[in-house]
Amino acid sequence: MSKAELANDWIAALLDRDSDDVIAVDRGVPFKRAQFNDLVDTWCRVVQQQPSGKTWVLYNLDPVEFSAQLLALWFSGKTACIPGDNLVGTQQRLAPRVSGALGDWEEALSFDSAAAEAACSYQLPAPDDVVIEVYTSGSTGEPQAITKTLAQLTAELKAHAGIWPYRPDEVVVSTVSHQHIYGLLFRILRPLYDGAPFERRLCHFMEDLQRVAGEYRAHVLVSSPSHLQRLPESEAFSLLAASCRRIFSSAAPLAAKASLAVQARLKTDVIEIYGSSETGGIAWRVQDDSGDAPWIPLPGIQVRASEEGVLELSSGHLPSMDWDTLADRIECGEGGVFRLRGRADRIVKVEGKRVSLTAMEAFLEAVPGIDKVRATVLQKGREELGIVLELTDAGQDDYQRQGRQEFINGLKRLLSDNFEAVVIPRRWRVVDELPWNRQGKVTQQALQELFNDKPE
Numbered sequence: 001m002s003k004a005e006l007a008n009d010w011i012a013a014l015l016d017r018d019s020d021d022v023i024a025v026d027r028g029v030p031f032k033r034a035q036f037n038d039l040v041d042t043w044c045r046v047v048q049q050q051p052s053g054k055t056w057v058l059y060n061l062d063p064v065e066f067s068a069q070l071l072a073l074w075f076s077g078k079t080a081c082i083p084g085d086n087l088v089g090t091q092q093r094l095a096p097r098v099s100g101a102l103g104d105w106e107e108a109l110s111f112d113s114a115a116a117e118a119a120c121s122y123q124l125p126a127p128d129d130v131v132i133e134v135y136t137s138g139s140t141g142e143p144q145a146i147t148k149t150l151a152q153l154t155a156e157l158k159a160h161a162g163i164w165p166y167r168p169d170e171v172v173v174s175t176v177s178h179q180h181i182y183g184l185l186f187r188i189l190r191p192l193y194d195g196a197p198f199e200r201r202l203c204h205f206m207e208d209l210q211r212v213a214g215e216y217r218a219h220v221l222v223s224s225p226s227h228l229q230r231l232p233e234s235e236a237f238s239l240l241a242a243s244c245r246r247i248f249s250s251a252a253p254l255a256a257k258a259s260l261a262v263q264a265r266l267k268t269d270v271i272e273i274y275g276s277s278e279t280g281g282i283a284w285r286v287q288d289d290s291g292d293a294p295w296i297p298l299p300g301i302q303v304r305a306s307e308e309g310v311l312e313l314s315s316g317h318l319p320s321m322d323w324d325t326l327a328d329r330i331e332c333g334e335g336g337v338f339r340l341r342g343r344a345d346r347i348v349k350v351e352g353k354r355v356s357l358t359a360m361e362a363f364l365e366a367v368p369g370i371d372k373v374r375a376t377v378l379q380k381g382r383e384e385l386g387i388v389l390e391l392t393d394a395g396q397d398d399y400q401r402q403g404r405q406e407f408i409n410g411l412k413r414l415l416s417d418n419f420e421a422v423v424i425p426r427r428w429r430v431v432d433e434l435p436w437n438r439q440g441k442v443t444q445q446a447l448q449e450l451f452n453d454k455p456e
Helices: 003-016 033-048 063-075 088-097 113-117 150-163 181-194 206-213 237-243 256-266 357-365 393-402 404-416 444-449
Strands: 022-026 029-032 055-059 079-081 100-103 130-135 145-149 171-174 219-223 244-249 270-276 280-286 301-305 310-315 324-332 338-343 347-350 353-356 370-379 383-391 427-431
Touching (some): 022 033, 022 063, 033 063, 033 100, 055 063, 063 079, 063 181, 130 181, 145 150, 150 181, 150 280, 171 181, 171 206, 181 219, 181 270, 206 219, 206 237, 237 244, 237 256, 244 256, 280 301, 338 357, 357 370, 357 383, 383 393
Parallel strands (some): 055 100, 079 130, 171 219, 383 427
Antiparallel strands (some): 022 029, 130 145, 270 280, 301 310, 310 324, 347 353, 370 383
């Protein structure tokens, strides 16, 4: 099959599906292909009546409208710029680089009677056309634009579908937004590619998931660690177990304890996807009793370790197959599998002394009573480290019994046996839960806000 056929066939097939095929479901009400095609046609007319311009913002939390608007932009020769939010600052930052907007955005276009009478044409995007522009999560610094061609997207969709095909009788239910690349692929594009329906509602909370799960005989759950780590204590399990066929997790590492707990209760795999906005999907795994299951490269992906033990990647999901160096340390195993061993780029200097934030987090997470740790560098007149702790139930008991000062001092004493005095964290926060964002990540900005205007 040629590159053009590979890239274009699934889009053409989508519009040619039976008119009664279900695209999406909302509270048991199907949204069928004929309705969807009409919606795509509507937005094509709207877009094609506007002045020329290549890149358009698309921000729409309704996945049906989003999907129709995305195809309308593609059929009109446009690139969809897909931001993670529609905050005022984001709109101001993107304004100089875009020509128009659809969805919930300042000056976004809407359908009117003039557009209804307008002519429109469909032009399938070419394989090398840039069809989306997404952004890094902003974990550090300014979000960076990442472009994807149709061929890149299609290669990744084909790789995933070859291992875990979505089926027409499975409804795709999601707790993650499609405004992020992981949600875009698994919640929107994979269902369209495979011919499976997606649930129109986003499950923000466990209560939402419990209601939605009870409506379907079979569903696939697209989720993230920030949701899955709370599932074992949720009443939603009783309904999820009856209908859940597969669970996907991405955006951040999922703790082995949480993964095994979900698998034990639901009797179905939690499939973790490792990748990034820049690279696309790299590898996958299902956690095992070792608590450190290896990652298996996706089809079309080659992975090796550099002399320094850093991951090097050759991917069919990128513009070239050249080897790229990433920021993760790995340990390679037989058959091409590997294990992650922390970030290589999290070496910082505090008062002139180098310290690995990854090593410090790992050390503290090994202390009984501590569940999760995040470290961040603070600029408070001088460089100093801040530590955010999420405790286990037993850790909370110790914290309450000892008091804050004694508890923190005990951790400092443990650190002093392994780290130089100048890098021992001076500022500490104990939280009920780490500040996960909608993409299932803990950003540096969110961590640093925990230390604003709060004395020790």
